[in-house]
Amino acid sequence: MVLHDMVHAPLAQDEGFAAQAHLSRTTRRMTGFSPTDFAQRHVEDESCCMYRLWV
Numbered sequence: 001m002v003l004h005d006m007v008h009a010p011l012a013q014d015e016g017f018a019a020q021a022h023l024s025r026t027t028r029r030m031t032g033f034s035p036t037d038f039a040q041r042h043v044e045d046e047s048c049c050m051y052r053l054w055v
Contacts, residue, residue, distance in 0.1 A: 008020045008024065008036075011023065011035075023035060
């Protein structure tokens with residue numbers, strides 16, 4: 001799957017978020033990145049974002 005083609009609404013629903021915006025806000029608050037940016041950075045360098053999840 002190409003990251004810019006990701007659809008976050010089904011993921012948000014599957015993970016129990018009230019809406020796609022809720023997923024996006026939570027991801028940005030926890031990591032500092034939008035869901036797409038976080039996924040892209042993870043693909044490019046797995047170690048770059050892992051520490052952000054434990055802060």
